[in-house]
Amino acid sequence: MRAMIVTARADTGRPDLGKFLATGGVSQLEGAAGGGLTPWALIGGYGTRDSWGANAHYTWVRTQDYALGSGGVAVGLADRLELSLAEQTFTGSLAPLDRLRLRQDILGLKLRVAGDAVYGQDSLMPQLAIGVLYKRDKGVGGLGALGVTDVRQLGARDDHGYDYYVAATKLLLEHSLLLNGTVRATRANQMGLLGFGGDRGDSMRLMPELSLAWLADRKLVLGVEYRRKPHNLGVDNEKAYYDAFVAWFPTKQVSVTAAYAVLGDITVFNPVRQRGPYLSLQAGF
Template structure:
């Protein structure tokens, strides 16, 4: 990465972090004037996505996390585990929704290996997210085709590679151009209450390799690309939801023949304070060192209001 590009990225990261801190301060002030009313319909808040944003498991939606209405706020904590044949991913964090308009999230991902030669691999990544609802409402716009729209930013910082010795300590050693980056996305979510059907389409501009776990940009490509992500969910009743998701991925690194992600999930909402999500997930190939499709289980627990 050139000095100019690196400086621009640092400035953008600091700007996003400053906005996050300012909005967090505003949240604390808003809490003194609002009380959590949990005014949204069961399950319409979605769950927490693996990068910390509200939505599905793999894809951010236009929904704002938590069950607070436009006169309230909501918040939750989450823990997500993904296990495949050769790797494990743990993600945990906090998300806050303010007035059903703004969402703030902080998440940490830990990626580890379980099969030689990467059995000692450990990579951590921090993600700061901001999402803003732009237009529409998934519940109240039942008489129109207008979806709920939201724009979001994810500021990501990879904290380096551990467990592989001095030869590999940074994702740049794998060919990545940077160990930090920013994803930008626009999401459109439509709920058809009469049909108990939710549809979502998200377009993400990204340079991230495996969500940023393997860095950003690479020896094959170092420019932003638009990636399509989609979700479909069917509400069996007020407590059970089934669905599937698909997420396109860039292919920036010669050492990582990255493939698109997809999953099939079932989510249980025993109350508005708790949700459990279980999914079959396919993450495709992850590096040439263990060159086979990584399929496995996705399990996520979310608690909040």
């Protein structure tokens, strides 16, 4: 009997993988569960309200002149709370920014506050979540010859800051559709890679983010995303991000997302709309 009790207690500590396939979303560029560009109200991992789940991801985006990598982990607790940690690295390939290297760490917290995207099919109420992302730059590399080692030397007011957001996600199983709307309060320049605030503005601004996804079958999801961003820096022609993506969920342990992403202009010194492939691999339970 004692052995049975010990075994039962050990089992309760294991992830139960009880959520439906794909209902944890994929890993967003800043580490939270959602789409590639924007966080959703879904909690990452496949643990139900009686369990927990976790995942690790790496995402790579390549445009004509730049590359962005993002790696991190996320843990979902009781399908209610999500903790995430990510590191982003941004590099240049076109002179004079071919040695450019920007890095930032991102710590995220998300709380589901109302609704249930899966089991609330008989209600118009979406699943709602609130979240916060703390971001800190790790300096500017490759521009030492120009005397630039900090994002504040590029016009940013701070090298760290917070994003706050509210996300609403509605899953319409009858129509195989997922709708998401997120409103983010932010001062971040290019997600924070170029710091926070600047010569054009330094106050928190509300930015809309939208996602539409179609569940082609239980393992394949196709969709589009849009993310508006502030324009705080005079040296940065910041524009909205958007993409078209396909996500494949062969098992609950692995997912692969491929997209074509448009990131807009990055700097006034290279006024070219940056666009290219996006690839993300997520592994977890």
